Amino acid sequence: MLVYILLQILLVLLKGFNFVLKRICGYSLHSGLVKDQAASKAEYDKCVHRCRIRFRAKPVENLVACRNNFLLSHLSYECPSALLADNVSLMGFTPTSALFAVVPEDFDVYDSDHGAFFFMVQFSQAIEVLSIPLHHFIRFADDLGDPKGNVVLLSNTGRCGSTLLTRMMEGVPNTIALSEPDFITNIDLRLFSVRSRFRVTQANYPEFIQNNPDKLLEAGIRVQCKPIKFRQVDNMILKTRNVSASLAANVARVCPYVRHVFMYRAPRKNFTSYMSMVGAFPSILNNLFMPDVVEVMMNVASPIHTNFDDVIELLIKDVRRDYNHLRCWAEVWCMLILCYLEYTNKGLVNFFPIDYDELIRAPEKNLRALLSHCHMSPENLEKCLRALSRDSQKGCNLSQDNLRSRKREFTDKQEIMLNEVMRKFNFPDIDSWIDVFHLPTNENNNNNKSNNVIICEK
Template identity: 25%
Template sequence: MDVFTVAAVITALSAVVVVVYFLFRQLTTSSWPKTKQSMAYTRNVIPKKRKYQWSLNSLDDFVPTGESTTVHDVAKLFARRGNEFSVYSIDWEQEVVVLIRPVNGADLKAHPFFREAQRRQAAEVLCVPLEKLQEVASAVADKVAHVQEVFIFMTGRCGSTLVTRFVEATSVAQAVSEPEVFSVINMALHRLKRSSQHGQPPPHHGRTTVLSNEESTIALLRNVGILLHYNLVTSDARHRDVIFYKLKPDVILLADLMARAFPSAKTVYMYRDGLEVCESVDRASFHQSYVLYVVTRCVTTLLRVSLLPDYVRCFGEDPKFSTVRYHGTGRFHIYTWWVGAMQCAAGLQKKQPGYFFHAVIYYSALLSDKKKTFRLLMKKLGLKWSPEDPREDTDKIEKALTEDSQAGTLLAARARTPGEKWAPDVSSHWMWQWEREYFWEVCRHTGNEIPGPDFLLPGTIV
């Protein structure tokens, strides 16, 4: 057999394995309760060993050990031990916010992605009923009222992880890369809206109530933010009270509500040419194997299948994309992922020009001069920072500038070992002409709001 035949066989078998894996996960009985919990509780856990984490973080990422311990005064517990617990997810069936305590000595910021570090290092969970969340947040709200939030919205593959690593290396701010809870809230709200649009009955559990109107959703976002702030400020050795939160691309669908939940927050948008984003995703997904990329794309396009998670597919479910060719394929969802996020960003800029965005950064600016771009970003955010300040750790800053920010993770385009140096990819393009034309076709379905993959937002630092 030639190499393409072998690759096709491998791809087909891989697809079967992935499908079986998803079905197995759906059918496997969970070890956790599936009914509403009226009392808060803690329980020791062991993280499940997973090479690939496809779904959003949930309690099912852990195996519970021992018996659960009821917490009668969870507000008092959090005021005393809140620095130990960080918000992880929401369990809509139990109607609880899930927080995790990592193993002793774990540094959750050492990993490029906060959500992944939480999952791997969890030793104990604290589950707080949604109806008690306001009480818990109120107990510590005054202690974090001074926190300045900076939300980074982005398209992905645009240097946003680098920025969070750089921020974390400074003395003026700290950074959290992709806290999963905001995507969990966004996707629950998205599914509710989708059910309503299709005339389907809503699910019979907590998200129906808490996400039923904008005010309760805003309160949920605000309270989750307060708990995140408290953990981050009190557990940080320097107690830095400016916190950058880099969010997943889908969370821009929540941006309007987040602006109301955090009215004094600063916002940033980071993006890159759409074709470059998609090719970067492909290179990381197929481990730089062009043959595997070609075969997989051909097979999935012919079969009209997509195994991408909901938080990638959510943009493609917009009715404006319903007549696009190859609707529902992986290629379709990757392209609508970028186009949808960009259209949201453009709409937010027009709707609230004073709030969205305080800084807009294009990937090329980071490529040309990382330190200069970062200095300009901080200036636009009203933050005083200088690498010459004696309080700055120049070694940490230099490390953030030179290392591959995602090295050692599945999302790294090239560097597979933590600590590897970053280098630009100078290999030839993978995309064929028909893929480029297809991308332009997807863009046209926005009504020319996003005319093409090279579209620039007003005020972009390039």
């Protein structure tokens, strides 16, 4: 946190210095010559701005990266072909530009052995940042066209084994799995979250993006799944952060070639895992930041135009008035399950639902069925199953070793509170959920549907 505060002070000081330098010399330490910066906005052949990373910091490592997390110095303006290099990967968006991370040429940013989460590896290993104006980015994506390989979107409730599942699917030959790429979270927060207070930032985007945000979503998926020269890639797995499960309907509409998976876990075990995760962070961070983070999660995670709109609006208002880690997480979990039901009930998304405990109980059977749905080869299944013997989040604050000592049971008061949350969504109590709440199974996905939800237009 102190390093991040120092970075923000440096950025403020340098912004003032660069303002003066531009007025006197027509040059900025961040953007180079003023005339070159202007040309990059107008000329496609010079539209990519390359900067060296001099300093980086986040207040919390799990947050989405943005430009203010870096102290950058100008290197050059280049043509869009610079974005095709294997060591360049899409990182996120600002209202004016798309940002790319550049890692050393001998470093494979797609190798999950470097870290459990793609956005963390990108941030820690990047040596440069490339940026391109959004109108040029759209053109670049259109030139690329749709991905040449198979693309799978893995939506999930969080704390349900989704990172483990990406490691298992990564065992299929010629498969790359990206766990929580920032660009999806970034675009979901800023452009598609109708309830979110971040929605006001949409006015900062160019008019052509405001009128058609789908275009930026399509371009982001095309560019994130660009061809890779150093290896053959037949399958690209994009595992979203849990809140972006609500974006699946938009992805299905904009990119119909994408296959969809939804991973979940029974509420008691899910909520227990969440409490262990909360304990892994310093209490000062939980108390300072978590109410804000959870409020954002609720705004983003919930589907729009359902029978539960009024319930959701009241829950969001209560976050700050009466914040409780466990209750608020349960409310987010219910909203994510509601997304699954909405989209499945109305045929908006052809999800393959998979329960973590069922996967662990019969891994080979369930993984074969999932791979079939995703049009992925079941060969080399033994390699996929090896992931079960490893800690899929080793090396970060959410590793099994770090969370194992923090597990605890709910008190009677907490049990009552959780069941009250479930009933607000017409869900059964947490211990009867599996028996009563009829999620479609892998065998009867098309025949067993809930009747208590209506169409969601997000």
